[in-house]
Amino acid sequence: MSIDIELIRRSWALVEPAADKVAMHFYAKLFADYPHIREMFPPAMDSQRDRLLRALTQVVLNLENVEGLGEYLGQLARDHRKYGVLPEHYPAVGRCLVIAMRANAGNAWRAVYDSAWIDAYQFIADVMVQAAEQESEYTPPSWTGVVVGHEMRTREVAVVTIEPDQPYPFKAGQYATLQTPHWPKVWRPYSIANAPRRDHRLTFHVRVVPGGWVSTALAHHTRVGGTVMLGPPRGSLLLERASTSHLIFIAGGTGLAPLKALIEESMWLPDRPSIDLFHGVRYAGDAYDLPDLRALRSHHRRLRVVKAVSDDPQEWRRESAVDALLNHRVALDGDIFVCGSPDMVQVTTSRLLHLGVPSRLIHTEFTPGAPTLVYS
Incomplete structure (x- = not known):
């Protein structure tokens, strides 16, 4: 990868304070010069601009990690296929991106920054085109x-x-x-x-x-x-990330969904792990999946299901999922999977780290809703 990382980061520091303007300028230029591309986008563009900026930040921060960056870009490309993105669209995007950054950097922008971003974007485009072509051989775009x-x-x-x-x-x-x-x-x-x-x-x-x-x-x-x-499947909250035979699942609201899928998968394993599932809800009536969870427990003899209710005045004990975990004296010696809203995941992870759980044993999925580079 022939990318001048120092120039990329130096130029990004110039435009990052005006990132919103960069995104608006980029899309205005893209749609004006290539009006047929506008058809790929939703009517409202606010969230799209946010995704573009978060994706650019992700790329800039991970330029040294070629393998990780390539994996990230490959996933973007595979996901972009559902929008009808073709290889010929990439040069248009790269050109408009550089123009937008240059226009919003003021007099500090230098010609070498153009060259650095052209090289970087060529790498991005090459990785994404190749990943999309490989994916097209065995799966549909959607x-x-x-x-x-x-x-x-x-x-x-x-x-x-x-x-x-x-x-x-x-x-x-x-x-x-x-x-x-x-x-x-x-x-x-x-x-x-x-x-x-x-x-x-x-x-x-x-x-x-x-x-x-x-x-x-x-x-x-x-x-x-x-x-x-x-769209194609995404995400890495997988059972294969676990390294112990004792699993602790902490779910907030509908964050229960992927953890329930992992419980189902664990039932097929020859060495079925023991699982403690703590489902945190605000009110008792929010525990929407109890019958299904009880059915799972009847078939998975090493599964325990605990409902934690935090705000219901009718409940004699109000507690978060982590509080329930501690109140049940669960040993923090296994892999812990956490899924819920971003705030719930952040607060829960912080508490677990404070309790002495090694970060390597805490597994979260930050990719739902993650940014796509251009088309989302």
């Missing part, structure tokens, strides 16, 4: 799925089961991006709540986000027989 199950478990949580038109190759713990007919070109990530099945069906736990386009459509405007689009 899948069409038929809704075969839809149940409102609470006023805010729906359990939706989808049958893809082709087998969907994923691992337990991963997630998919979904698009509904109500909001074309708008994709949102949802964890798959089951391990791979013979019938290829996928179940998702959808919490309605206030003002959320896709979550509201999935929960309140989607019916059995309707269709959705699925």
Whole structure:
């Protein structure tokens, strides 16, 4: 990789304070010069600009880690296939990106920065094109799925089961991006709540986000027989990351979904691990999946399920999932998987580290909702 990392970071420091302006300038230039590309994007561009900037930051911060950066870019490329991105689109994006940075850096921008970014973007484009071409040999850009199950478990949580038109190759713990007919070109990530099945069906736990386009459509405007689009599987919250035979799962709300999939997968292992699952909810009625969890426990003799209720005045004990873990005197000697909202994951991880749990034993998934470089 012939990239001058020092020049890239020096130039990025010039434009980072004006990052929002860079993103707006970039998209304005891209759509003005290449209007046909606009069709690939959703109508509202606010979240798209944020994803672009976070992706650029991710690239700049990981230039020394060629292997990790290549993996990240490869995943972006595989995911971008669902938007119809072709190799000929990359030069247009690179050109407009450099123009936008130069225009917002003021007089401090130097010609060598242009050259450095052209080299860096060529590397990015090469990796992404190659990854997309490899992926196209054995998987489609996206899948069409038929809704075969839809149940409102609470006023805010729906359990939706989808049958893809082709087998969907994923691992337990991963997630998919979904698009509904109500909001074309708008994709949102949802964890798959089951391990791979013979019938290829996928179940998702959808919490309605206030003002959320896709979550509201999935929960309140989607019916059995309707269709959705699925992007390729993503994520690394996998059981293979565990190094011990005792697993502790800490879920917040619908963060339960991928952990439930891991429990299902563990049942197939010859040496079934012992699992302590702590499901944290605000109110007792928010524990939307208790019957299914009890059924899992009846088949998984080394599974314990604990509901932790934090805010319900009707509960005699109000506690977080970590509080429940401590109150049940669970030994912190195993791998701990944490999934929930970003704030929940951050707070929980901090508490576990404070309790002396080694960071290598704490596993989280920060990629749902992660940035895509351009098209999202």
